[in-house]
Amino acid sequence: MSHAKDSLNGSEKERAPLEVEIMALREEVKQLRAENTAAKAKLKEQEAIEKRYEESQSRFAGIFDRSIMGNKIIGPDLKIKNVNKALQQMLGYSKAELIGIEITKLSHPDFVHHWQELRQKLWEEKIPAFQLDTCLLQKDGSGLWCQVTSILFQDQHEWLGFTIIENISNRKALEQQLKKQYENQETIMHMIAHDLKSPLFNIYLAAGFLRENLEQLQANEQKKQEETSALVNLISDTSDKALLLIKDLLLIGEVESTQEDLEETDLKAFIQFHLQNLSVGAQNKNIAIEFQTPKKPVYAFVNREKFRRVLENLVSNAIKFTQPNGQVNIILKNNGKHTMLYIQDNGIGIPESLQATIFQKFTKAGRNGTAGEPTTGLGLYIVKQIIEKHQGTIRVESQENAGATFIVELPAGLVK
CATH class of the missing domain: 3.30.450.20 (PAS domain)
Structure with missing residues (x-):
């Protein structure tokens, strides 16, 4: 009996450490399960983050590419x-x-x-x-x-x-255009102030002398009439110069700031229509104008109002720098791809030293005509601007005292 009891107590003593170990293992398993659950949750959260990142990357790539x-x-x-x-x-x-x-x-x-x-x-x-x-x-x-x-x-x-x-190329082009217009306006205002000062001052002085002459007219009638007539002519001439300058300055602003609306035009009929007006200045100097053209119409795409100014300017220049009893030829040709216009005179010509600058704004090459006709130094600049807006070119061939030929080349229109 005593022996059996001792055996039982020994067995219990042996089980006690084992149960403690089992309990410890259970706690360890429980902790591992908790850690595993936490790890799974963290992994799931990481996967969700990665998924959101991938979705974000995909949306960014879509926006980026499209x-x-x-x-x-x-x-x-x-x-x-x-x-x-x-x-x-x-x-x-x-x-x-x-x-x-x-x-x-x-x-x-x-x-x-x-x-x-x-x-x-x-x-x-x-x-x-x-x-x-x-x-x-x-x-x-x-x-x-x-x-x-x-x-x-x-x-x-x-x-x-x-x-x-x-x-932003279009925006920059517009900015450059506006800058150019501003600079042109500044130049124009400076030139108006400078170039109109002298003729307006002459008008002021002439008006003062005219007033004095009118007061003294009865005392010395014949002499005062001659002086008064001279002063009236001075007022008329200086006014013409001032008005011509203002007209050219206003035209520069218009030409430089606008694009041309072009329409197909028969230049042969167009020039013939304006030939009578072009001949008025020539009649005063007894200058003959001859228009040479093919029998068929000659077409080009032009802005008719602007091209009329080109024609008037080139022909009036030819008349201006040709002596009385001279000759001006207007020659119109079509060489297939281009329409060619030649304005030719047998006048005083252009010195070679001036030819490089005649198309510049306010050129120093400006000269009075053979009969003292005024110039502003703007006419050929305006002509060149208009021609270039027609996708054309203009050049001059001249020798001093041997006349000048201005050659305008324009894209040809359709042959009718």
Whole structure:
């Protein structure tokens, strides 16, 4: 009995450590299960984060690729990491040609410093976004004005620049046109103040003398009548000069700031219609005008009102610089692709030293005519501007004292 009891107590003593170990193992399993559950939850959360990231990346890629504006991603070394189709089309390069190239290699040489400034602002000063206007070079070598907006963002462990490129060439062209118009207006105002000062002062003086002569007319009638007539002629001449200058200045503003609406015109009939008006000045100097033209109509696309001014200016110039009893020829031809107009005279010609500048605004080559006719130095500049807006050209062939020929070349119209 005593022996059995001792055996039982020994067995219980042996089980006690085992139960403790089992309890410990159960606690460990419970903890492992909890850790496993937490790990699964964390993994699920990580998978959800990765899924959202992938979805975000997919949405970004969709927006990036489908954007109508040029998009690219650049690194701190300014090398291109990705581009969309819009930028490829904008610059004329393929994606393979653009990836890995430094954007400064595509910049116009005068504007490389713009990209260096962008790198400083984004990666050195850590400004989150930066915008500038710059000029890139397309594959064909032509310039492309664009507005660049670059946004700094972090992709994993790297800071990159997401760059939007918008084509602003039309805006820049308009800005240049407005700038040119402003500069022209400034020049015009300066010339008005300078060139009208003298004739207006002469009118002022002549009017004063005329008033004195009228007061003294009875005392010495014959002499005062002659002086009064001379003063009236002076007022008339200086007024004509001032009005001519104002007319040309106003025409410059109109020509430089507007595009021409062209219509197909039979220049043969057009010139014949205006020939009588063109001949008025010639009659005063007994100058013969001859119009030489093919039997068939000669067509060109012109703005009729502006081309009338071209015709009047060139013919009046020929008359102005031809001596009395001279000859002016108007020759119209069609050589297939072009319509050619020649205004030819046998007058005093143009010195070779002046020929390079006769088409410039306010040219120093301006001279009075053979009968003292005034000039503003603007007429041929206006003619050249109008002709160029007709997609044409004008040039002169002349020798001093051997006449001059002005040659206008225009795209030909359709043969009827």
